[in-house]
Structures are given as C-alpha cells and as structure tokens.
Amino acid sequence: MKWFKSQIFWKIYIINLAIICTLLGLMFIVSRIILPEISKEQYRQVTDKTVLRMKDQISLIAKDLQSLENYVQSNENFKSNDFNQLSRGLANIVDISPYIDSGTVLDTNGYVRAFYPNDLKHLKNYNLSKREYFQQALKTQKIYLSNVVSADTGRYLLVVSIPVVNDHKEVERIVNLSLRIENNEIFQSIFQSFKIGENGYTFIVDRNGKIISHPSKERIGKDVSQNPIVKKLLKKQSGYQEVTNTNGITMLASFEYIPILDWGVVAQIPADEIYEPYFAFQKSLWTISLVTFIVLSILTALYARQIIHPIRRLYLAVDQVAKGDYNQRIEKIDNTEIGKLSSRFNEMIQYIRQSKTNLQLKEEQLKEQKEFLRKIIDMNPSYIYAIDKEGNFTLVNESFAKLLGTETQHLLGKKIDDFQFNIESNPVSVWEEIEKMKERIVLEEEFKDQEGKTRWVETVRLPIFSPNEGTDQILFVSTDITERKQAEELLRKSEKLAVVGELAAGVAHEIRNPLTSINGFMHLLKEECETHKHYFEIMESELERINFIVNEFLMLGKPQVMNFQRKDVSVLLKDVMTLLDAQAILNNVKMISEFEPNLPLLYCDENQLKQVFINIIKNAIEAMTNGGEIKVQAKVQDSCLVIRFIDQGCGIPKDRISKLGEPFYSTKEKGTGLGLMVSYKIIEAHNGSIKIESEVGQGTTVDIIFPI
Secondary structure: OOHHHOHHHHHHHHHHHHHHHHHHHHHHHHHHHHHHHHHHHHHHHHHHHHHHHHHHHHHHHHHHHHOHHHHHHHOHHHHOOOHHHHHHHHHHHHHHOOOOOEEEEEEOOOEEEEEEOHHHHHHOOOEOOOOHHHHHHHHHOOOEEEEEEEOOOOOEEEEEEEEEEOOOOOEEEEEEEEEEOOOOHHHHHHHHOOOEOOOEEEEEEOOOOEEEEOOOHHHOOOEOOOOHHHHHHHOOOOEEEEEEOOOOOEEEEEEEEEOOOOEEEEEEEEHHHHHHHHHHHHHHHHHHHHHHHHHHHHHHHHHHHHHHHHHHHHHHHHHHHHOOOOOOOOOOOOOOHHHHHHHHHHHHHHHHHHHHHHHHHHHHHHHHHHHHHHHHHHHOOOEEEEEEOOOEEEEEOHHHHHHOOOOHHHHOOOEHHHOOOEOOOOHHHHHHHHHHHOOOEEEEEEEEOOOOOEEEEEEEEEEEEEOOOEEEEEEEEEEEOHHHHHHHHHHHHHHHHHHHHHHHHHHHHHHHHHHHHHHHHHHHHHHHOOOOHHHHHHHHHHHHHHHHHHHHHHHHHOOOOOOEEEEOHHHHHHHHHHHOHHHHHHOOEEEEEEEOOOOOOEEEEHHHHHHHHHHHHHHHHHHOOOOEEEEEEEEEEOOEEEEEEEOOOOOOOHHHHOOOOOOOOOOOOOOOOHHHHHHHHHHHHOOOEEEEEEEOOOEEEEEEEEEO
C-alpha cells in the first residue's frame, strides 16, 4: 500500500496540521488578549512610578515648607512692629528657601504691615482678612498651606500662612509666604521634568481641583474638578483609569492622593501610544504565521511518511502483547530510534515473561502469609492496634474493633482522637515516652467499651522503627485485666470487712461494759458535785459518741435480720424528712420534696432504708454550714426507681469520691466512715446501687437506684 493512501499517514498529517493551526490561532488570540494588557501594564508601571516619585517630591517640599514654621516663630524680626525689620525677616526666608518667592506680614485684622520684594508695595495697608489662608492660620494658630490662589497681579500662588504667637498663646501677626507657581524655577524644574513616552505628561491639582503644575503653563490655575480622575482624587482615592482629556484624546492615567497636602498627582499617556507596539507586532505576525504554516506542513508530511511503517509494526506487536501474548518479536528495522525501540521491545517482552512468573509466585506466597498473619492477629483476644505519627490507625484487630463496637475497615485510616476509648492516653506524651525509652513500655490503662463501661487493660507499647525516619509507628497490645482488677478490689474490700467484723466482735462488747460503769458513776458524781458541771456535760457527750460508734460496730459485726415488705418510698422519705426537719431548721436548711405521682411499691426493709435516708440527709445538712436547700426527688427512670438527694454543701473532691463507703474513711473531721459503709451494705442487700456526683463549692448529688 502506498504511503499516501495510508489512513495513519493522513491522521498524523491532519493532526499535526490541526495542532499547527490551533497553535497559530492561540497565538493570535493570546496576542490579541494578552499583549495589549501587557503593554498597558508596562506603561502603568511607568505611570505608577512617576506619580509615586512626584508624591515623594511633593512630600519633601511640604516638609520643607512646614519647617519654616519653627523658623518664623523663633525669628526676632517677626516679633517686631518695625516695617524694615519685618521686611528683612521676609527677605531672609526668600533667600534661604528655594520655594518661597515673596511674602507679606499681616496684623490680626488682616492689614498688610510689611512685604517683600518691592513689586508688592501696592499691597501695603491692603486688607486680606477675607482670604482663606489668613482665616485658617488665625483660627487654628497653626501653619496652613493654601489652595491655588489667583493674586491681584495675575499670578497663581501657593501661600504658606504661619501665625506668630506670643508667650500668652495669642496670635500677634500672620506671616504669608508665597510660591509663585509659574515663576519658581525650582518648583517647575522638579515637576516639568517628568516626561512619559512621546506624548505623556503629568500634572498636579490642589484640594479644590485646581491645577498647580502642568506642561502647558496656561492650564495652571484652571478648575478641573469635574474630571473623573480628579473627582476620585478629591475623594482621597488612588488608582489607574482610562480617561478622555480636554482635547478628546483617550488617555490611560495613574493617579495618587497626597495626604500631607490634600493634593493629587496624575500621570497619563495616550492609549494609541501604549498599543502602538502591539499593532506593529500583529502585522508582522501574519507574515510569520503563513511562512511557518507552509514549512511545518511540508515537514509534517515527510515525517509522517517516514515513521508510518515501523510504527504500524510496533503497534501490531504491542496489540498482541496487550492481549496476553508474550511470545511476540520484531525483526530489526533500522538504526534509527524506531529500530532501537523495536530491539528494546524484544528485550522487554523477555523480561516481562520472567518477571510475570516470579511475581505470580511471590504474590501467592505473600497472599498466603498475609492471610495467615491476619488470622493470627484477629484470633488473638488481646486488643491490638497501631498508629502513625499523625495519629491515624494503621493496624486494628477484630477484638479491638469489637471493643469500640465497630469493624476493622471502619477504623483504618481514622484518627485515634476520634475515638475516646482510652481515658488518660495522650498521643503526644506517648511519642515522647517512646523516643526517650527506645524500648517497649508496659503499663495499665483504663478503656471505655462501646457501652461506655470502664475496662482495665495491661498495655505493651512497642516502637516500630523506620530505617531513615526513626520511630515511624507505635504498636499497642492490650490485655483485658478488668476481671482481675475487680477481683482484687473485691478481695481488698472483703479483707477490710473481715477486719471490721472481727474488730466489731472483739472490741464492741469489751468497750460497752466499762462504758456502762463509767456512765453510771459519772451520773452519781454529777449529782454530788455542783461545780464543774460543764465538764460533766462534755464527758457525757463524748461518752454518747463512743456509744454511737460501738453501736455501729455491733451492727457491722452482727448479721441483721431483714424484714422485706412492699412499701411506698415517698411515705418513707416523708417520715425521714419530718424526723430531721428540726435539725434542718437549726442549720438554716430547707428541705424540698419532688415525688412523681403513682410511684411503684418497693420490696424492701423499711427500717433499713430509713437508716440509709437518715445518714444521707444528715451528711447533707452537716455539709451545708451556711444553710441552703436540700432537694429530695423520687422518680422512675429507665425501668428503675431513682431516689435523688441534691444539696448545696461544700462538695467532695473527685479523687475522694471513689473511696467513699470504705471503712474508717470519711470526709468529715470527726467521722468514722462506718455510716456510709453501712448504707452501701444495706443498698447492696436490696440489689440496688449508690451513685455520687459532686463538685467542690457547688454541692453533692446522691442517687440511690433500685431495679423495678
């Protein structure tokens, strides 16, 4: 088949022509869109720099003019009323300041009392009190720079009015220093030298929109406040904008507001001058594009003809390889890149065949090993998980996922901070410990399972090191020791209870007999001895306290006979509140009952429960040294009967709440801890539980929960 009849040839040729046309089209589009903007931006940079330079120059001039204030205030010539001395002071200023061409001295009524040079002699005794610069300087007692002023001589001036103030802070006279805009060579040389391009120019306007400086001197003093750019300058704005000048020429102008004088500077260039390089480039672009198109078309045809044949052979061979046939080979074509490509293709096919065999074998081995390791990890009852430096889970076994009530795939890649299962763990401190130790760490931790219950685990933390980055991950292996902890706690409490029982059985009876004798003899002594009665009263109260403690011992040491009956809890609570009402009133405590109607009857021992209620309410009253309210609530919640006592007492620190109910542990100064221990024992006998929540300084809430 001839090359010019090949579809591949025409595809290559047409695609290349399309690319060439597209590139040329894009070139034209880009040049039409971007080049004008580039030209505009380049000239904008020029105009922006120009206005900023002029702004700096004007600011320097303003500072120089403002510095004249101190000079005038300190010059002795201006403190005199003599004409010659005042004129001499003006002459000195004209000599030392390149910006001051003339000056006058006015009294406080606005009359001219001195002048310089002599071409102002017609102003002697002339009243200038209505001039704004005079009024502003007299009113503010500060230097004032005027707008463009049209003098009686036909000149345009900038006037610097400086008040001369005496020691009593009173204005004695006003010194007016004038800059003759058209005649001041320094002023004109600074601002007339800013030329931009061929026809660009700059001009300055004052705070009222009058021209201060312009290449055309006849424009100085003209009011251009209606010019769009000048309007923005009068609003204290700066920027870049297209505008039409007074000759109807479109200009692109940068403008800058000068805060120190409330002036504005404008630098503008004709738009035609800005876009002139672009128009010239666009004309030459057509010729270049036509020649480029013809040359590239010919080269594309030759190139397509040369590569079509070997490319087709390569295509057929690759197509067979893509279908899974790795026995393909291509005979050497030539010594060009296409020929070398065919040789490398043959080498690649051979390497692929070998690699495929090896990869299949290794893949099967890795898959088996991965499945084996995964099964071992998932079958392990310990909680196994790993995190990286960002705190993301990288490994999770099924035991750990079940602990959190989810599945392993839902944990991988998630942040460890999103799952609050570890009560006290801090990822930052874990990393610091691992970095310091450089070995495994074993510690006990508290976990929360999916039901929110606390579980104790023994955790081994193992650092996983990366060859280049040090500690890369941390592996956690946690073994559940909750049952062991609970057994230890029960053992500890049972040991204490055994000691208390033995102490009650062995000590209580031994104390009661001598205690009875002591109490009897003390009553006899009290009747016979009339003096020191208060000592006997103290001894009686202490003996009663000893007797109370002995009774509590006996209660612990001797099993109590329970008489269970169906009782109304609200009635029991009202009886206890009535019993303790007097004690509450004495302590300025008010008890409030909040009982739900139709509460279910509770199968209980009435006397035992009353003892528990009395203990809790008495503790609440004693904790409220400054008085307050005790709320006693009874309600049904989550299929349980909940009795709640809420006080406004001093509260209990959180670290001490867990120890409440242990023998001989009390938060009160003279407490034994046996009362609350007995209460816990009674509630446990009723298959109930006690829950205590407290906040120091706020109060304590005690919940007694009975299953219904």
